[in-house]
Every structure is written in C-alpha cells, then in structure tokens.
Amino acid sequence: MAGQESFDYVIVGAGSAGCVLAARLSEDPSAQVLLLEAGGEDTADEIHIPAAFAALFKTKWDWNYETVEQKHTGKPAYWPRGKMLGGCSSINAMIYIRGNRADYDGWRDAHGATGWGWDDVLPYFKRAEGNQRLGGPLHGTDGPLHVEDRRFTHELSSAWVDSAVAWGLKHTDDFNGESQEGAGLYQVTCKRGRRWSAADAYLRPAWDRPNLTVHTHAQATRILFEGTRAVGVAYLHKGVEVTARASAEVLLSGGAINSPQLLMLSGVGPAEHLRERGIDVVAGLPGVGENLHDHPAAGIIWSTKGTTDLVDAATPAGLVRWQLTRRGPLASNIGEAGAFYETRDGISAPDMQIHVAPTLFYDNGLREPTVPGFTSAATLVDVASRGRLRLKSANPLWKPEIDPAYYSEPIDLETMKTALRSLIEIGKSGPLARFLDKPFLPETHDLSDDALTEHVRENTQTLYHPVGTCAMGTDERAVVDPALKVRGIDGLRVVDASVMPVVPRGNTNAPTIMVAEKAADLISGRSA
Numbered sequence: 001m002a003g004q005e006s007f008d009y010v011i012v013g014a015g016s017a018g019c020v021l022a023a024r025l026s027e028d029p030s031a032q033v034l035l036l037e038a039g040g041e042d043t044a045d046e047i048h049i050p051a052a053f054a055a056l057f058k059t060k061w062d063w064n065y066e067t068v069e070q071k072h073t074g075k076p077a078y079w080p081r082g083k084m085l086g087g088c089s090s091i092n093a094m095i096y097i098r099g100n101r102a103d104y105d106g107w108r109d110a111h112g113a114t115g116w117g118w119d120d121v122l123p124y125f126k127r128a129e130g131n132q133r134l135g136g137p138l139h140g141t142d143g144p145l146h147v148e149d150r151r152f153t154h155e156l157s158s159a160w161v162d163s164a165v166a167w168g169l170k171h172t173d174d175f176n177g178e179s180q181e182g183a184g185l186y187q188v189t190c191k192r193g194r195r196w197s198a199a200d201a202y203l204r205p206a207w208d209r210p211n212l213t214v215h216t217h218a219q220a221t222r223i224l225f226e227g228t229r230a231v232g233v234a235y236l237h238k239g240v241e242v243t244a245r246a247s248a249e250v251l252l253s254g255g256a257i258n259s260p261q262l263l264m265l266s267g268v269g270p271a272e273h274l275r276e277r278g279i280d281v282v283a284g285l286p287g288v289g290e291n292l293h294d295h296p297a298a299g300i301i302w303s304t305k306g307t308t309d310l311v312d313a314a315t316p317a318g319l320v321r322w323q324l325t326r327r328g329p330l331a332s333n334i335g336e337a338g339a340f341y342e343t344r345d346g347i348s349a350p351d352m353q354i355h356v357a358p359t360l361f362y363d364n365g366l367r368e369p370t371v372p373g374f375t376s377a378a379t380l381v382d383v384a385s386r387g388r389l390r391l392k393s394a395n396p397l398w399k400p401e402i403d404p405a406y407y408s409e410p411i412d413l414e415t416m417k418t419a420l421r422s423l424i425e426i427g428k429s430g431p432l433a434r435f436l437d438k439p440f441l442p443e444t445h446d447l448s449d450d451a452l453t454e455h456v457r458e459n460t461q462t463l464y465h466p467v468g469t470c471a472m473g474t475d476e477r478a479v480v481d482p483a484l485k486v487r488g489i490d491g492l493r494v495v496d497a498s499v500m501p502v503v504p505r506g507n508t509n510a511p512t513i514m515v516a517e518k519a520a521d522l523i524s525g526r527s528a
Contacts, residue, residue, distance in 0.1 A: 004242070004243045004244070004245060005034065005213075005242070005243070005244045005245065006032075006244075006245045006247065007032040007033060007034040007213070007244060007245065007246055007247070008031045008032045008033065008246065008247050008248040008249075009021075009025050009031060009032070009033045009034070009246060009248055009249055009250075009251060009523075010034045010036065010232060010233050010244045010245075010246040010249075010250050010251070011025075011033065011034065011035045011036065011251045011253055012036050012220045012233060012235075012250070012251065012252050012253060012254055012258075012259075012262065013036070013037065013038075013087065013220075013252065013253035013254040013255065013258060013259070013496065014035050014036070014037035014085050014086070014087060014199070014203065014214065014216075014253075015082060015086065015087020015088055015089065015198065015253060015254070015255055015496070015512075016086070016087055016088060016089045016197075016198040016496075016509055016512045016513050016516070017198075017253040017255075017495050017496040017497075017512050017513070017515060017516035017519075018035060018037070018087070018251075018253035018495075018496075018516075019035075019085070019086060019087075019089075019197075019198035019199050019201070019202040019203040019516075020128075020198060020202050020513055020516035020517055020520065021035075021251055021253060021495060021516050021519065021520055021523075022035040022202070022203060022206060022212060022214070023144075023202035023203060023205065023206040024202075024516075024517070024520035024524070025520060025523065025524065026206050026209050026211050026212040027206075028211075028524065029209075029210075029211055030211075031211060031248075032211050032213075033211060033212050033213070034213045034214075034215070034244050034246075035203075035212070035213070035214045035215070036215050036218045036219075036220055036233065036235055036244070037084070037085055037214070037215065037216045037217075037218060038083060038217070038218065038219040038220070038258075039060075039061065039082070039083035039084040039085070039216065039217070040060075040084055040085075040216050040217055041084065041085050041216055042084045042085040042086050042090045042197065042199050044056065044059075044061060044084075047061070047084070047086075047090045047091070047195060047197070048194050048195050049194075049195070049319075049322060049330050050094060050150075050188070050190055050193070050194070050195055050330065050331055050332060050333045050334075051310060051313070051314075051329060051330045051331070051332045051333070051334060052330070053091055053092065053093060053094075053195075053333075053334070054334070054361075054364065054365030054366070056080075056082075056091050057078075057080045057091075057364055057365070057366060058078075058080070058366070060083070061082065061083055061084050061090070061091060062080045062081065062082070062083055062091065063080070063081040063082075063083045063257070063258075063399075064078075064080065064081075065078075065079040065080075065081060065257060065399060065402060066078055066079065066399075066402070067079060067402045067403060067404060068401060068402065068403045070403075070404075070405070070406050070407075071405070071408070072405075072406055072407035072408060072413070072457065073406055073407065073457045073458070073460050074457060077404070077406070077460070077461060077462055078364055078366075078461070078462070079257075079402065079462050079464070079466065080364065080464065081255060081257060081464075085197075085199040085203060085214075085216065086197035086198050086199035086200070086203075087198070087255065088255070088464065088509065089189070089197040089198040089199070089509055089513075090195070090197045090198075090199060092464060092507075092509055093333050093334055093335045093355075093464075093507075094188040094189045094190055094195060094196075094333045094509075095186045095187075095188060095189075095333065095335060095338075095355075095506075095507045095509075096147045096176070096186070096187045096188060096189050096507070096509075096510050097175055097176065097186070097353075097504075097506030097507040097510060098125050098176045098504070098506065098510050098511060098514070099180075099504025099505050099506045099510075099511055100180050100340075100349045100350065100504065100505040100506070101118040101349075102348060102349040102505075103118075103349075103502065103504040103505055104116055104117050104118040104120070104121050104504075105117045105118050106502055107472070107500070107501055107502065108120075110501075110502075111471070111472065111473040111474070111475075111478070111501040111502070112473045112474030112475065112478070112482070113472045113473055113474075113482050113501065114474075114482045115482050116472070116482060116518075120518075121514055121518065122138070124514045124517040124518045124521075125140070125176075125510065125514050126138075126139065126140035126143070127140060127143055127517055128140065128143045128144065128145045128201075128510070128513050128514060128517050129141075129143040129145055129147055129510075130142055130143045130144060130145060130146045130147060131147045131148075131187070132146070132147065132148035132149065133148070133149055133187075134174055134176075134177075134187075138176065138177060138178070139176070144201040144202055144205065145189060145196065145198070145201045145202075145510075145513060146189065146190065146191040146196040146201065147187050147188070147189055148187065148188060148190055148191065148192075149185070149187055149188075150185070150186070150187070150188050150190065150331065150332065150333060150336060151190075151192070151193040151326060151327050151331040152193075152327060152328055152329055152330075152331040152332045153185055153332075153336055153337075154307075154308070154310065154329070154332065154336060154358035155307060155358075155435075156304065156307060156356075156358040156374050156432070156435055157185065157336035157337040157356060157357075157358055158185070158337070159430070159431045159432040159435060160183075160337055160356045160374075160376065160426070160432050161183050161184055161185065161337050162430050162431050162432070163426050163427070163429045163430030163431060163432035163433070164183035164339055164354075164426050164429075164430075165183055165430070166429045166430035167422075167425060167426045167429040167430070169181075169182055169183040169339055169341055170182040170183070171183060171184060172184040173185075175187075175340065175506070180340045180349070180350060180505065180506070181340050181341055181342075181350055182339060182340065182341075183337070183338070183339035183354075184337065184338075184339070185336060185337045186333070186335065186336065186337060186338060188333045189201075189509065189510075190331075190333070192326050193322070193325075193326030193327055193331040194326055198513060215235075215237060217237065217238070218235045218236070218237045218242075219235055219236045219396070219397075220233050220234070220235045220254070220262055220396075221234050221235060221236055221241065221265070221396040222234050222262070222265050222266045222396065223250055223252075223262065223263070223266035223268070223492065224243060224245075225266070225267070225282050225489075228282060228283060228488060228489055228490060229489070229490040229491045230246070230249070230250040230486075230489060230490070230491040230492035231245060231246060231250075231491065232244050232245040232246050232250065233246070233250055236396075246491065248491070249491050249492065249493060249523065250491060250492050250493075251492075251493050251494075251495055251519075251523075252470075252492070252493070252494045252495070252496070253494075253495050253496045253516070254496065254498075255466075255496050255497060255498060256292065256389075256466040256467050256468065256469045256470075256496070256497050256498040257389060257400060257402065257466065257469070259469070259470055259494050259496055259498045260288050260289045260389050260400075260469040260470055260479075260498060261289075261389065261391065261396075261400045262396075263285075263288050263470065263479075263486070263494075264277075264279070264288055264289065264390075264391050265279065265391065265394065265396050266282065267279055267280050267281050267282035267283070268282055268283045268285055268288060268486065268489065269284075269285055269286075269288035269289060270284070270285070270286045270288060270289070270290075271284035271286075273289075273390060273391070274391075277391050277393065277394045278394050279391075279394050282489070283486070283487075283488040283489055285479055285486070285487060285488065286476070286477065287470075287471060287476075287477040287478055287479045288469070288470060288479050289388050289389040289390055289400075289469050290386075290388050290468075290469065290471075290477065291386055291388070291468035291469060291471045291477070291501070292386065292387040292388050292389050292402070292403070292404055292405075292466060292467075292468055292469050293383045293385060293386050293387065293404060293405075293466070293467065293468050293503055294383070294404045294406075294462050294463070294465055294466045294467070294503070295353075295379050295380060295381055295383065295462070295463035295464075295465040295503060296379070296380050296383075296404075296406050296407070296412070296416070296460050296461070296462065296463065297355070297377045297378065297379040297380075297460065297461055297462070297463040298377065298378055298416055298420065298455070298456050298459045298460045298461070299361070299362055299375050299376060299377040299378070299441065299459060300375075300376050300377075300378075300420055300423045300424055300427070300439075300441070300442075300445070301360055301362060301373055301374065301375045301376075301439075301440040301441040302373060302374050302427060302436040302437060302438065302439060302440055303371045303372060303373050303436075303437040303438055303439075303440045304372045304373055304374050304435050304436060304437055305372075305435060305436075305437040306434065306435055307358075307372070307435045308358075308372070309358065309359050309360075309369065309372040309373065310329050310332055310334065310357070310358050310359040311359055311369050311372075312329070312372075313328060313329030313330055314330075318330055332358075334357045334359065334361060334365070335355040335356070335357050335361075336356065336357065336358065337355075337356050338353060338354040338355045338356055339352075339353070339354040340352070340353050340354075340381070340505065340506070343415050343418045343419055343422070344415075344418070347382070349382070349505060350381060350382070350505055351380065351381060351382035351415055351505075352378060352379070352380065352381065352382075352415065352419045353379040353381045353505065353506060354376060354377065354378060354379065354419070354423070355376075355377045355379060355463075356374070356375065356376045356377070357374070357375040357377075358374060359372075359373055359374075359375065360373035360375060360440065361375045361377075362375065362441060362459060362461070363461065364461055364462075371440065373440055374432075374435065374436065376423045376426070376427070378416055378419035378420050378422075378423060379463045380412055380415055380416055380419075381503070381504075381505040381506060382415075382505065383412060383503060384409035384411050384412050385404070385405050385406060385407060385408040385409045385412050386405060386408070386468075387402075387403040387404040387405030387406075387408070388403055388405075388469075389401065389402055389403070389469050390403075404462075404466065406460060407456075407457075407460075413453065413456060416456050416460075417449070417452050417453065417456060420452060420455070420456070421452070424445045427445075441459065442455050463507075465497075465503055465507065465508040466497070467497045467498065467500040467502075467503045467508060468498065468500055468501060468502070468503065469498045470486075470494040470496075470498035470499050471498075471499065471500070471501040472484065472499040472500070472501055473501055478501075479494065479498075479499075480493065480494050480499050483522050484499055484515075484519050484522060493519065493523070495515060495516050495519040496512060496515065496516075497511070497512045497515070499515060500515070
C-alpha cells in the first residue's frame with residue numbers, strides 16, 4: 001500500500017448525502033473529515049445547464065449500470081447514476097419533492113424506524129431548504145439547497161396542467177404543502193436558472209476548511225475492520241491502494257447500489273452469498289442487498305403542432321442566451337410539470353406521479369427526437385415489487401448484479417396501465433388537445449388491454465430512484481438501526497437512499513438530503 005491517512009470520519013461517496021455529511025461534520029473544527037469520491041469534479045457544462053442532464057448519460061460522469069434482464073419486461077434496464085461531486089444531484093432532473101407524510105409515518109410504524117416519522121423529519125427538510133417563493137410553516141427559506149420556480153416553462157406544460165384539472169385533478173402550486181395531491185408545475189433545485197446540486201449547496205461552502213479533505217478519483221474497495229469494529233477504508237487512487245483510518249466512524253454514502261456492494265465486498269451481508277464469492281464473513285446480515293426497489297415509469301407520447309419543442313433551443317444562440325441570462329428553454333429541467341393522485345379507491349395516499357415534458361423523452365432521453373413532440377409519463381410511486389442486489393465477483397471494480405424485479409407483483413403493472421389510460425384521456429381534455437397532432441408512442445392510443453400491457457413492458461424505464469438495499473428498521477432483515485448504525489458492527493453507518501425501507505412517493509433527492517441532515521445530528525449528538 002502506498003500510504004495511510006488518519007481522520008476522525010471517513011465518508012465514502014460525494015453524492016447528495018456525502019456532500020451534506022462532509023459539510024455538517026466539518027463545521028466542528030476539531031473533527032478531521034475525509035470525503036472520498038470515485039468520480040471527478042463536477043466540471044462539465046452539461047451538469048450546470050438544466051436542460052442538458054440527459055447528455056451526461058453513458059459518459060464518464062455516469063456509473064452506467066444495467067439491471068439483469070427483467071422477467072416481466074423481457075429486457076434489462078439502464079440505470080444512470082452520477083459519478084462526480086454531487087453524485088445524482090449533478091445528473092438528475094432537479095425536481096424538488098419530499099414525499100408524502102404517509103411515507104415517513106410508515107417507516108416509523110411499519111418498520112420500527114423510531115424518530116423518522118413525518119413530524120421528526122420535517123425540521124430537516126426545512127433546515128436544508130432555501131425556497132425562493134414558499135415559506136413557513138412547511139418550508140425553509142434560508143437553507144443551503146436553493147429551490148425555485150423554474151425560470152422557463154413551456155406552453156405545453158402549462159396546457160397539460162390545465163387539461164389535467166379539466167379532467168378532474170385539483171390544481172396545486174405546492175406539491176410539498178399540506179396535501180401532495182393535484183396537478184401543477186414542479187419546483188426545482190436550481191439557483192437563478194442554473195443547477196444547484198448538493199456539491200454547490202453544501203460542499204463548496206465548506207471546501208476551504210482546513211479540517212476537510214476531499215479526494216476525487218478515489219474508489220473505495222473495502223472497509224477495514226478490527227474484529228467487528230470498522231476502523232477505516234481502503235481505496236484506489238491512481239491505481240494504487242491507499243488506506244484511510246477513521247478514529248470515530250466510517251460513513252457509507254454510495255447510494256442504493258454502491259453502499260451494499262461495498263458492505264458485501266468487506267464481509268458484511270448474506271453469509272452464504274459472501275462465502276460463494278470467497279469473502280470472509282465479518283457480520284452475517286441477510287438484508288444487505290435485499291429490498292431493492294425503484295419507481296418504474298412508462299410514457300404516452302404525441303407529436304405536436306402549432307407550438308415549439310425544447311430541442312429547438314439546442315443551438316449556439318440558445319446556449320448564449322442561457323449563459324448571459326440563465327433564462328430560455330435551456331433553463332428547463334425537461335420534466336416541467338406533473339401530478340400526484342390515486343388510481344383507485346380505498347388507498348390513503350397517491351400511488352401515481354406524472355412527469356410531462358415538452359419534447360420526445362423516452363429510452364432515458366437517449367433517442368434524439370425526430371419530430372416535435374410531447375411526453376407524459378406515468379411513474380409508479382407506491383411500489384409493491386421487490387428485488388435485490390448481489391455481487392458478481394469479489395473484485396471491487398466489477399459491477400454488481402442488479403435486479404429490481406419490476407412488475408413481479410401484478411398490482412404494479414395494473415396500476416401503470418390504469419394511469420396510462422388516464423394520460424390518454426387527459427390528452428383529449430382542455431387546452432392541451434389543440435397542440436397534439438397524433439400518437440407517436442404507441443402509434444395508436446386505441447389499445448386493447450393486451451396491447452397496453454405490451455406497451456408498458458416494452459417502454460418501462462427507471463425514474464432513477466433506487467432505494468432500500470440497506471434498509472433501516474428493527475427486525476432481522478434490517479441492515480441499519482434507526483440511528484443508521486450497521487447492525488452487529490461498531491463505528492459504521494450507512495447514510496443514503498439505501499436506508500429507506502420504502503421509497504417515498506416522489507423524487508428521492510430531497511429525501512436523501514434530509515436523511516443526511518438528520519444523520520449529521522445523530523453522529524454529532526445534536527438535535528433539530
């Protein structure tokens with residue numbers, strides 16, 4: 001090994017959670033903090049231009065994961081994950097959604113996550129939030145995470161909201177208010193028309209602190225143990241393995257894929273699986289890698305008439321306009337508007353979220369639009385199906401085996417089909433209809449049940465929200481306790497979306513930042 005470093009805290013992963021932890025823990029000048037990031041600095045122009053996020057997919061800024069072939073869709077799914085400072089907050093669509101009160105009360109009541117009910121977590125959402133329009137009692141106005149009304153909204157997005165209201169949804173101007181339900185325009189994590197990632201919000205203000213060290217291009221390979229106490233991390237830097245000792249704690253913030261992978265590589269996980277991979281077992285925890293789930297999405301797309309397409313702004317003139325004013329179509333986050341609602345009677349919170357875009361957006365935006373278009377996508381947010389993550393090899397540079405088991409529970413597929421029929425109906429309602437030319441995907445909207453099933457299977461993609469693989473709780477399947485400490489191990493916590501026992505109803509960036517804000521207090525002994 002090339003050398004050894006010593007710190008109080010070693011944080012693995014400079015994504016949404018890791019940036020928060022690094023900033024909050026280094027507020028104590030006596031605490032020496034190391035933050036490790038496998039990717040590089042967030043320097044690409046496409047990171048900062050809101051409408052350009054899909055251009056980062058399948059580049060060096062992306063872990064570029066792929067699931068196993070899904071039994072119920074017949075194909076694998078591509079999963080982009082941010083590999084740079086800011087992690088997925090540097091590559092996402094910037095939609096600011098907290099989730100539903102029922103999500104956090106469910107963590108507490110159904111999973112034993114004491115201290116994580118809605119009333120417990122709301123102060124941390126507010127601490128993080130610097131909302132440009134909304135204030136108390138539900139919103140923060142001076143937190144580091146800037147949240148604003150987008151500086152550009154296409155007429156198609158506004159027309160869709162009006163049409164959804166005409167169809168029967170109520171209008172909302174705050175999905176994070178007293179009620180999540182309704183149709184409206186999304187607020188975004190931008191600052192004056194520029195992406196505002198966790199790296200911008202938390203890491204950069206802390207960057208020059210003498211007690212904070214940040215290493216990029218540093219991929220963790222294993223956690224170091226003395227008995228059952230975590231004492232550091234080994235990582236690769238420029239091809240050489242380096243060790244970093246942690247006198248207080250090791251904190252994993254690699255996300256729902258990388259954190260369980262690193263635990264298993266280090267001997268913490270399902271004992272039989274680890275032995276099959278030739279890994280010595282430090283702690284047999286069967287829940288590591290289990291409970292993997294994600295928000296699946298599938299769209300209904302039209303070609304349009306009498307309007308513009310966001311792609312029209314992808315020109316040198318459009319770029320100059322954004323650079324000079326931070327306005328215009330490049331200030332769009334693509335998924336400009338949407339809704340939350342229940343697809344059936346008898347449920348107490350929304351099971352469906354809608355995202356709409358004033359362009360053709362399918363196959364993760366990797367297909368170039370061929371005609372002017374409009375996309376409306378159903379996103380299942382009350383997910384019954386559960387999959388798992390496993391190691392393919394004991395080699396830390398190998399990607400793990402990822403299986404979200406989309407639609408393994410039939411109710412998920414049925415809910416998606418119901419929502420897609422609703423989207424077709426909304427397209428015929430109100431002012432949106434005059435802009436819609438003809439169906440693009442599928443080619444007809446007069447679909448039999450079997451045809452709609454096939455459309456869902458063929459066109460399902462991730463909404464980029466995997467969670468659950470190091471789930472928090474108190475039963476034998478839990479990986480971490482309500483203090484986020486790994487069960488059976490001292491000096492080791494997981495702080496990221498993997499600890500969520502159930503995915504929140506909505507985009508997961510704000511909840512991940514909340515988890516890290518609360519974790520910083522748990523680690524430091526502070527309170528909200």
